[in-house]
Every structure is written in C-alpha cells, then in structure tokens.
Amino acid sequence: MYVKLSHGGGAKETRELIDKIFLKHLKNELLTNEDATILSLEGKVAITTDSFTVSPIFFKGGDIGKLSVAGIVNDLSVMGAKPLYMSMGFIIEEGLSFEELEKIVISIKEEASKTDIKLITADTKVVPKGFCDKIYINATGIGRVVKIGISSSNLKEGDVLIVSGPIGNHGAVIMAHRNDFDIDINSDCASLWEAIEPLLNEDIEIHAMRDLTRGGLASVVNEFAKSSKVEILLNEEDIPIEPSVRGFCEILGIEPYSLACEGTFIMAIPKNDVEKAFNILKSHKLTNSAKVVGEVIKEGKEGAYIKTLYGSTRYLEEAPGEMLPRIC
Amino acid sequence: MKTNLNSKEVILKAKNKIIQKIEKLGKPIKVMEFCGGHTHAIMRYGIDKLLKGYIEFIHGPGCPVCVASMDRIDLAIELAKIPNTIFTTYGDLLRVPGSYRKSLLDIRALGCDVRSLYSCLEAFDIALQNPNKNVVFFAIGFETTTPPTSVLLKKAKEHKLKNLFVVSNHVMTLPAIRYILNSGISHIDGIIGPGHVSVITGMKIYEEFDIPIVISGFEAFDILKAINMLLDQRIKGERKVENAYTRAVTEEGNKEAQKLIEETLDIREDFNWRGIGNLPKSALKINDDYEMFDAEKVFDVKLPASKEHPLCICPKVITGVSKPIDCKLFGNICTPENPIGSCMVSSEGACAAYYKYQEVELCM
Numbered sequence: 001m002y003v004k005l006s007h008g009g010g011a012k013e014t015r016e017l018i019d020k021i022f023l024k025h026l027k028n029e030l031l032t033n034e035d036a037t038i039l040s041l042e043g044k045v046a047i048t049t050d051s052f053t054v055s056p057i058f059f060k061g062g063d064i065g066k067l068s069v070a071g072i073v074n075d076l077s078v079m080g081a082k083p084l085y086m087s088m089g090f091i092i093e094e095g096l097s098f099e100e101l102e103k104i105v106i107s108i109k110e111e112a113s114k115t116d117i118k119l120i121t122a123d124t125k126v127v128p129k130g131f132c133d134k135i136y137i138n139a140t141g142i143g144r145v146v147k148i149g150i151s152s153s154n155l156k157e158g159d160v161l162i163v164s165g166p167i168g169n170h171g172a173v174i175m176a177h178r179n180d181f182d183i184d185i186n187s188d189c190a191s192l193w194e195a196i197e198p199l200l201n202e203d204i205e206i207h208a209m210r211d212l213t214r215g216g217l218a219s220v221v222n223e224f225a226k227s228s229k230v231e232i233l234l235n236e237e238d239i240p241i242e243p244s245v246r247g248f249c250e251i252l253g254i255e256p257y258s259l260a261c262e263g264t265f266i267m268a269i270p271k272n273d274v275e276k277a278f279n280i281l282k283s284h285k286l287t288n289s290a291k292v293v294g295e296v297i298k299e300g301k302e303g304a305y306i307k308t309l310y311g312s313t314r315y316l317e318e319a320p321g322e323m324l325p326r327i328c
Numbered sequence: 329m330k331t332n333l334n335s336k337e338v339i340l341k342a343k344n345k346i347i348q349k350i351e352k353l354g355k356p357i358k359v360m361e362f363c364g365g366h367t368h369a370i371m372r373y374g375i376d377k378l379l380k381g382y383i384e385f386i387h388g389p390g391c392p393v394c395v396a397s398m399d400r401i402d403l404a405i406e407l408a409k410i411p412n413t414i415f416t417t418y419g420d421l422l423r424v425p426g427s428y429r430k431s432l433l434d435i436r437a438l439g440c441d442v443r444s445l446y447s448c449l450e451a452f453d454i455a456l457q458n459p460n461k462n463v464v465f466f467a468i469g470f471e472t473t474t475p476p477t478s479v480l481l482k483k484a485k486e487h488k489l490k491n492l493f494v495v496s497n498h499v500m501t502l503p504a505i506r507y508i509l510n511s512g513i514s515h516i517d518g519i520i521g522p523g524h525v526s527v528i529t530g531m532k533i534y535e536e537f538d539i540p541i542v543i544s545g546f547e548a549f550d551i552l553k554a555i556n557m558l559l560d561q562r563i564k565g566e567r568k569v570e571n572a573y574t575r576a577v578t579e580e581g582n583k584e585a586q587k588l589i590e591e592t593l594d595i596r597e598d599f600n601w602r603g604i605g606n607l608p609k610s611a612l613k614i615n616d617d618y619e620m621f622d623a624e625k626v627f628d629v630k631l632p633a634s635k636e637h638p639l640c641i642c643p644k645v646i647t648g649v650s651k652p653i654d655c656k657l658f659g660n661i662c663t664p665e666n667p668i669g670s671c672m673v674s675s676e677g678a679c680a681a682y683y684k685y686q687e688v689e690l691c692m
Contacts, residue, residue, distance in 0.1 A: 179446045233690065237336075252446075253368070253675050297690065305688050310339050310548065312374030314685045320423075320664035 001098040008092070008126025021102050022122060025109045030085070030120040037120045039085065044145035046081035048072060051138040057104065060173050061187030062262070064137060065107035070262055072141035073115045073191040074211040078265055080150045080200055081143030083117040083193055089138040090124045096134050104135065115193040117141065147200040154207045155228035159268040159296040162277060164195070164287040166240040167217050171259030172248045185244050190263030195286040199267075204276055208268040212261040218318045219258070220266055221294075222304045231303040234294035234316060257306075258319035268296065333549040342552035343378050349559040350382040357517040358384045359558060360648055362505060364391030364676025365546050366520055371681035373548040383555060386514055386648040389504050389603065390522055392469045392497075393420045393674035394646055397600040398634035400497055401426045401670075404466050406629040407495065408432060408440045414458060416451045417466035418473070419444045420674040423667060427634045448476045452483050455492035464623050466495045472524040474498045474612065475585035478592040481618045493623035496593060496614050499601070501525050502533060503610035509537060514648040518558035520544045520551065523573050530581025534569045545573040592618055602670060603643030642669035645678050652682040659683060 007017045023031070030037050050071050057064040068088065076083040088108070092101070112119065169188040176183045192211065199206065208228070210220045217239070225232050241256050249256045263286065269277055274292065281290040294306075304316040331338065350356060361367055367387045370376050376385050389395050405426045408415035415432070422432045422444055436442040441461075445451060451465040467477040477494060484492045501522055508514070521534060521543035534541050540561035544554035554572040561568065571577055592615060599611030614622040636642075639657050644650035652658050652671065662668040664680055671677035675684075 180450075181446075231690075253365075303688070305690065308372075308374045309334070309336060310343075310374055310378050312377035313688045313690060314374065315688055317664075317684045 003092050003094055003096045003101060003126055005094050005126055005128060008124065017124065021098065021105055025105045026119050028118050030118055044148065046076050046079045046143045046145050047140065048075040049140040050075065051136060053133065053136045054174065055133050056177050057134050059177050059187055060185065062189035063104055063107050064135060065104035066111045067189050067262060068137045068139045069108055069111035070189050070191045072139045073117055073193050076141050076143035077193045077196040078209040078211050080147035081145045083115050083141055083143045085118050085120045086139055086141045087121040088119055091132050091136040092124060092126050093132045093134050094126055094129050111191055115191050147206065150206050150209050152208050152210060152224050153227040155224055155230050155268045155296050156207060157230065157296050157299045158271055159207055160271050160274050160292055161232065161266060161268050161294045162290055163240060163293045164265045164281065164290045166242045166245065166289060167212060167261055167264055168241060168245045168256040168259035170262040171216060172245045176248065183244060183248055185242065185248065188261050188263040190286055192263060192265060192286060195284040198280045199277060202276060202280055204273045205270050206267055209265060211265045214260050215318060216258045216260055217266065218316050221316055222318055224268065225302045225304045229300060229302050230296045231298040231301055232294060233297045234306045236306050236308050238291050238293050240289055240291050255319060257316065334547055339548055339552060342549065342556060346379060346552065346555055346559060347382055349563060353562060356382050356384060357562060358386055358515060359518050359520060359555060360386040360388045360516045361520040362388035362390040363522040363525065364394065364674065365524065366544065366551065367678050368676050368681050369546045369551060371685035375548060375551055377687050386516055387645065387678040388508065388648060389646045390470065391674050391676040392499065393424060394642065394670045394677045395499060395601045395603065396468060396497060396670065397602045398427055398636055399600060399631055402631045402634055403495065403629065404432060405430065405435060406631060407464050407623060407627060408435055408442050410627065412461050414441045414443060414454055414461050414463045415466065416443045416445050416454065416463065418468055421466065421468055423673045424670050425667065427632045448480045451492060452480055455489055459491060462491050462493060464493045464495065466497065468497045470499055470501050470525050471528040475528060475588050478588035481592045481614065481621055484621050485618060492621060493626055494614060494621050495623045496612055498593065498612040499599065500610055501529065503607050505537065507604055507607055508647060509539065517562060520554050523576065526577040526581065528582050528585050530579055531569050531571050531577055532579050538567050540567050541569045543571045543573045543577050545576065603646035637668045640669040642671045645671050652679040
C-alpha cells in the first residue's frame with residue numbers, strides 16, 4: 001500500500017489514512033477530530049516552529065519523524081521551556097509507502113514519549129509526485145518557561161562556553177547518505193529535555209543556550225557574538241569531534257564546525273558555575289562528553305575566533321551557502 | 329606507543345628545526361606550494377603564521393577550479409542550459425560565476441538540472457537511470473581526477489551509452505610548473521610538490537627541474553617535514569626531487585592509471601588557463617576512439633565573449649605574483665558568499681583560504 005492523491009482528498013480515504021496510521025499510534029485525549037484544540041495555559045509560554053525536509057528521510061541514527069520531535073523539543077528546551085504540546089503538518093508526496101509512513105509515525109510516538117510532549121493537532125496533505133521529496137513535516141511546539149533570561153543576546157565578558165557533546169555527527173551522516181558513503185557514524189539526533197531540565201533546575205546562571213543545528217557550531221557562535229556584541233574565542237584543541245567525523249571532513253574538505261548537529265547544544269555560563277554545570281552534565285548519557293570550548297573574552301565588539309592547534313588565531317568563519325565537497 | 333604526528337609537540341619540534349636551519353642559511357626562503365590542497369592546509373593549520381619571517385609561501389596554480397578560464401565556465405553554463413540536459417560536475421565549480429555573473433548554482437535555481445558529484449562514475453548511473461535525457465559530465469582537475477574520467481569513458485563505451493557526454497578540462501601539472509619557473513614571474517627557492525597528483529604521475533617526472541622539490545602529503549606534519557627537507561637541500565646546495573609522502577607516492581606512480589589516461593585522452597595543442605593564458609600542450613582532450621562522448625564535439629553552443637571583472641587579480645594570485653590581500657576586492661566585495669574571482673570560490677583557492685583563515689590579532 002502507498003499514499004495516493006486520493007488520500008489527500010478529505011473524504012473517506014483521508015479518514016482511513018488518519019485512522020490507520022496517525023491515530024493508531026498518536027491518539028491522546030487532546031488529539032480529536034475538531035477543527036482546533038482548546039488548551040489552558042498558565043504563566044510564560046514559549047512557542048517555536050520548524051519545518052523538516054531532510055533527505056534521506058531515514059538515516060543512520062534516526063528519521064524525519066524523530067528529527068521533527070527532537071527539533072521542536074530542543075528549541076523549547078534551550079529557551080528554558082518544558083516542552084508540552086506540539087502540532088504537526090505532514091506534506092506527503094504520493095507514492096510514499098504506508099510502511100515508511102507508519103515507521104515515521106512510530107518514531108514520532110517513541111521520541112515524543114521521552115519528553116512527554118503531546119501531539120495535539122495535526123494535518124495531512126498529499127501532493128503529486130515530484131512536488132515534494134517523500135515527506136515534509138512542519139511542527140510547532142509549545143512549552144512552559146521554567147527559567148527566564150536565557151537569550152543569545154545575553155552573553156557577558158568572562159562567560160565560559162560549553163558544548164554538550166561531539167559536534168557534526170548529523171551533518172556528516174546526511175552528507176554521507178547523499179554521497180553514498182558507507183561510514184560508521186550515527187546522527188546525534190536526540191531530544192535534549194531530559195539532559196537540560198536538571199541544568200535549568202539547578203542554581204546556574206545560564207546566559208545563553210542554543211542547540212547546534214544548521215550551520216553548526218560556527219553559526220551559533222557567530223550569532224552569539226553578533227546578538228550580544230561580544231568577542232568569543234574558541235580553542236580548537238578542546239572542541240569534541242569524533243575521529244570518524246573528523247576523518248570524513250578531511251576527505252571531503254569541509255569544516256566540522258559548520259556541520260549540523262541535532263542533539264548537541266552549547267551554553268554560556270559564568271565561570272563560577274562551571275563546576276556545578278559539569279556535575280550535572282557528566283551524569284547524563286547525552287552530555288557526559290561535554291567540554292569547555294571557549295570563552296567570551298570581551299564585550300563591546302562582535303567577533304568569533306578560534307585558536308588553532310598550533311597557536312595562531314583566526315576567524316571562526318561560517319560555511320558559505322551549500323556545503324560542496326572539494327575536488328581533490 | 330603510537331605518536332600523534334599532528335600533535336602540538338611534534339609540530340613545534342619540526343618548526344624549531346626549520347627555524348634553526350633558516351638561521352644557518354642566514355635568510356628567509358620562498359617556497360611555492362603548487363597544489364591548492366597544500367595552500368588550504370597551510371592556511372588552515374596556520375603554518376604560514378607559525379613560520380612567519382622564516383618561510384614565505386608563494387601559492388601556486390594547482391587549484392583546478394581557479395585555473396579554469398572564463399570561457400570554460402561559460403561553456404559549462406551554456407551546456408547546462410540546453411533543454412533535456414542533466415549537467416554534472418564536481419562541487420566547487422558550481423559556485424564560479426561566468427561572464428554574466430551567473431554561476432551554475434544560479435541557473436539551477438532558474439530550473440536547469442545541475443548536480444554535484446563526488447565520484448564521476450555517478451554520472452554513469454544517472455545516464456542509465458535517465459535514458460531520455462542527455463547527461464553531461466564536466467570533468468575538471470589535474471592528474472588526480474583524470475583517471476576516473478577515463479574509467480567513465482571506458483564504461484560508457486562498454487555499455488554503448490548514447491546519452492552520456494563528457495567535457496574534458498583536465499590540465500597537467502608539468503607544463504604549469506615549467507611556466508612558473510621559466511617565466512621568472514616570481515622568485516622561488518624550492519617547491520612543495522603535489523601530493524595526490526604525484527600518486528598518479530610518480531615523482532620521477534619532476535626530475536627535469538633545476539630546483540629543490542619535495543613531494544608532500546596534506547597533514548601539518550607532512551608539510552613541515554617537506555619544508556625541512558627543502559631546507560636541507562638548500563643548505564647542502566642540492567637541487568633534487570625528494571619524497572616526504574612515501575606512504576602514497578612512488579617513483580613511477582600508478583602505471584595502471586597512466587595507461588587509462590593514454591587510452592582515452594590526447595594532449596590538446598592549446599588550452600587557456602586563467603591567469604596564464606594559452607599554455608600549449610598543457611591539457612587533455614577526449615581522443616578519437618571516444619569522440620562520440622565528447623560534449624565539445626556533439627553540442628554546438630554559442631559562448632559569450634568572456635569577460636573578467638576589471639579589478640579581480642585572480643590571474644596574479646594564481647601565478648604567485650600577488651597575494652590575495654593585495655586585491656582591492658578581497659574581503660569586502662569578493663567573499664566566499666559572493667565570489668568575484670575563482671580563487672575565492674574553491675576551498676583550494678588562495679583567496680578563499682586567506683579569507684577563511686586570516687589571522688586575528690586579539691588585544692586582550
């Protein structure tokens with residue numbers, strides 16, 4: 001069985017698709033067949049939206065379903081918000097097999113259960129062959145803010161930057177899939193709430209926190225520098241990168257600092273809180289290889305720099321546009 | 329116990345040796361790294377900064393995207409625009425702007441089917457999967473990427489493919505080195521010889537040159553080792569070809585690969601290099617046995633009169649006469665996001681390497 005245009009028609013076949021695949025796995029008391037879901041929310045609320053178009057839809061260490069949930073969970077978590085609800089819109093290319101679709105939906109269910117985030121409204125559309133690449137998912141998440149003041153414009157001189165784990169795995173896996181390379185790397189795709197929650201609960205002054213998605217470490221650090229008007233210096237030697245990811249980057253001539261991650265974050269905290277933070281980071285499997293990678297050296301001017309292994313200092317450049325492998 | 333050859337200790341030790349040798353010589357020396365991969369590695373590891381005042385690096389013409397002349401870029405764009413065509417080439421080339429400031433990426437956004445390949449053999453699969461379309465592979469590179477193009481041609485012939493076409497832009501290392509040395513455009517004390525190219529060609533081919541040459545790999549320790557060996561030659565007054573990349577390069581090279589090239593490609597009488605102009609017998613074309621796959625013979629495209637940006641000094645950068653920072657466009661108008669010249673496009677180009685890895689002086 002595979003998805004046909006008629007499954008998007010809104011009639012019997014649409015209901016069949018929704019019942020047989022979506023509701024079968026994702027049903028909960030808030031996901032009804034009304035036009036909108038009614039919620040009661042108290043206090044400060046965080047909301048985020050993201051569209052997921054990853055190709056291939058199944059990759060080592062995850063799939064587009066898992067990625068969508070983790071992406072939403074992580075965007076809320078790094079803003080100090082406990083993920084509560086999400087919406088999802090599925091744009092499906094006709095011809096996608098029911099089997100693949102169901103696998104994705106099961107992934108969504110499993111990943112959501114890790115954080116206890118609920119899918120409370122959803123939509124499906126089917127588009128003709130060639131109008132999208134198998135499946136796109138747009139998701140919106142809502143969370144309750146448990147810690148305020150986390151912002152990329154809040155970095156201060158003397159802040160220490162900590163990366164939660166090895167960088168670049170997701171980007172490397174996707175590039176490898178697209179180029180048909182068989183490499184022994186898994187995407188870091190993961191929901192970070194369970195690792196971030198104890199940090200938010202502890203008495204740590206978190207100035208800024210970001211998950212390292214598209215553009216990788218280089219983009220986030222540049223954005224931190226720009227938003228807070230500070231100069232940040234990273235130490236190349238201290239940046240955690242798995243040897244296989246490093247090797248992959250060497251072969252293709254790309255920078256690991258610009259590769260996307262999907263389950264790794266960076267945070268800026270005052271020096272005094274570093275020990276407290278590490279006590280927590282070290283105790284969780286998603287963050288036990290966290291490392292201090294640099295610091296905010298000055299306020300007043302924006303700049304993102306990296307001290308190379310052999311002592312010279314250069315700009316931490318973001319990758320221009322598309323990542324293209326070099327020729328030889 | 330295994331030693332990490334790229335560790336700080338090993339590198340700093342090699343650096344100190346170099347400094348001692350320079351002090352013995354009594355003056356700094358100028359070293360040309362021919363290959364763009366070396367330029368990139370030198371800048372990335374900060375080797376130029378590590379050896380500032382002791383070694384001046386002159387960047388050579390060994391970046392295949394950088395030396396592709398504007399008329400070749402225009403040819404690529406015009407071929408990609410032909411209806412019913414899937415145009416394929418290696419990654420970096422996609423960003424180079426042609427005469428009308430449009431790149432392959434730009435025309436892809438306008439609807440042309442332009443794809444970046446890692447291996448040229450992917451073009452063979454694409455041709456098989458799309459029997460109703462013409463697949464063009466725009467082959468580019470020095471001797472390193474030439475044998476795979478030969479394999480592609482052979483495979484296409486074996487399978488009697490009717491919809492796969494190749495443009496050969498393959499250039500050769502020796503004529504370029506000869507040009508640099510004979511023209512006297514920049515003074516050089518020694519050459520860091522190409523690594524990947526020499527895997528194919530072998531190191532013997534460089535024996536005609538009357539200058540110290542050391543073949544190097546692409547790791548920081550490889551490059552420092554090569555410089556140390558160049559300095560030893562200078563101190564002893566020798567001028568020979570040596571190999572610091574013994575784990576990959578042999579005297580004779582890869583005979584099998586050389587044979588493949590011979591069987592499929594011929595030397596062109598003339599070929600335009602960006603920055604150098606016409607360099608006779610410096611590039612390869614598809615030979616008569618494979619002419620049915622030669623896109624230059626099969627397709628008749630009209631090329632615009634090619635024009636360079638008047639302020640771009642890529643030609644001088646490619647030949648080592650100028651440094652990227654000498655260019656008025658560098659870093660403000662010409663950036664990796666909006667490259668004017670080809671040296672800013674390829675990660676092996678000197679301008680891109682300078683831009684990316686320029687040193688910052690921090691006042692802390």
